[in-house]
Amino acid sequence: MAKEKYITDAQGKRVAVVLDIKEYQNLLEQLEELDAIRAYDNAMLLDEEEIPFEDAIAEIEKHRQLISKFKLGNIKMI
Template sequence: MIKVHPQYVVDERQQRTAVLLPLAEWEQILDYLEELDDIHAYDEAKTGSQEIMPFEQAVREIDEGSES
């Protein structure tokens, strides 16, 4: 679990409007979110259609997509 030490920005009615975090903690949160995104993408891929294609075709399609 990521330990965070938030500081809050409040308005004139003392309502919280924003959060400040040390940069290192923010970067840990971003890394964690990227990992969760990867897990989600993997889970979606596993439940999606299982179309199989030759490796060479997959590389060619990736290369063609990066040219646009």
């Protein structure tokens, strides 16, 4: 991981972090993977009815699209 760069306010308080785009994308991918692991763990804890594979894939794709919108929607030009 590269050394973080901070943006500070007039008092020197850290208010933002600047990341290399590759590091940012890597963090988002890791977050997505962790989310999938947690969902799997939660599903194993719950004794719920199984869903068909195709439905599960459709749900995952829906989640990925939401993540993609989040990724693009939070990029701000400075």
